[in-house]
Amino acid sequence: YAPIDFGALRFCEARVWSFFNKVNSEMGKYVSYAQGKSTDPMPLYIKPDRKLSAHDIQEMMRDHYEGTELDWRFDVGAGPFNSPYRWSPLTFEVDSVEYCNERPIATQQTGFSFVAQMRSWLPDPVGGILWFGVDDAAQTVYYPFYCGHTEVPHEMAPGNGDLLNFSWTSAFWIHNWVSNMVYSRYSDMSLDMKKVQSRLEEQFMTAQPAVEQQVLALYEKSQPEAVHFLTRYTNSLVNEGVAEWKKLGEYLMVKYIDGVIKKEENGQFKRNEYGRPAFPSRPGYSNEYYRKIVEQTGDKYKVQPIEN
Structure with a gap:
């Protein structure tokens, strides 16, 4: 039982609407429902205009209402770098009038998210995948954890840091470290972040058919060996991916330190003729x-002429 009130519509149903709106051209007419202005319901389910891939769903998990009436990157709350984030709580009062922040699909509070890919024509340990990522879905990397996975990677293991103890080998903490830099200069840093994110996930997707073909051949000979192979494969991706994300954090720190932007050339930070960093x-x-x-x-910061 979930009575429809403004919060149920704006903070919950709007997320569903945004999912639907990305893949069905008829969903625009239900935007007033998502905004909490109407209780005329949208469909419980829809048929996408095209067939969707697992990667399509991953990208939908990263939505902040971009390009819709709920897009909030351009008002004063977005700050100077068009942030699609606001710090909690969800609602606030001004002069006894209640207002709200948006609650898009991707938020900073997310601990983990996943996309389930189920393929009944393959053996169970191979056919099911949880594309799993930690932290904010918009800034995570989705790794393929197969149903037969038997060992948690060190980077995601209990005891490797916790909410009160930072760890440089923890996927959760490395991703949060990077995310909290990106939040501060979103319009610039998010572009750099997405390059690394896309590169890693494209590598995983590209390698998937060949890896699974190899695993299926091994599965016919020894199911335990096939499961062990997939476990080691995924854990190696996590290890390499977290290392790349740490490099991303180091890169962002160097590039944007103290509000400047270091110049780059051919993928390297530019130096002057004396070998020193080029002027940023x-x-x-x-x-x-x-x-x-x-x-x-008003005129508080206006540069005024000085009369002698």
Whole structure:
């Protein structure tokens, strides 16, 4: 039993609507339901306009309502770098009037998420995959954990850090470390993050057919060996992926330290003729954000002529 109120619509149903809206061209007419302005229900389920892959679903998990009426990257709350995040709580009051933040599919509070891929025509230990990732779904890497998996990788094992103890070998902590840098300069850093994310996940998807063909041949000879092979395979991906994510964090720290942007050339940070770091860019903020500052502060920061 879940009575429909504003919170149920805006904080829960809107997420479902956004999923549907990405893959069905008729869902736009239900946006008022997602906004909590109407209780006329949207369909309980829909047929996508096209066949969806596991990777399509992964990308949908990363949604922040971009390109819809609920897109919140361009109001004052988004800050100077168009953040699709707001810190909790979900609601707040101004002059005794209650307002809300959005609760998109991808949020900073996510501990883990997964996409289930089920293929009945394959042996159970091979046919089922949980594409599993830790932290914010928009900034995670989805790793293929097969149904026959028998050993938790060290990077995700209990005891390797916890909520009060940071660990440089913990997938949770490395991803949170990177995410919390990206949040501070989202429009810039998210582009760098997505390059690494896409590269890793494309590698996993590309390798999948050949790996599974090898496993199926092994499965006919020895099921335990096939399961062991897949377990070691996935754990190696996690190990390598977390190492790459740590390198990403180091890269972001160097590139954006103290609000500047280091210049790059051919995939390397640029140096001057003396071998020193090239003078960085100082892009400041967008014209739109500067205008908001002036509108709010008037002449407080206006450069005034000095009369002698």
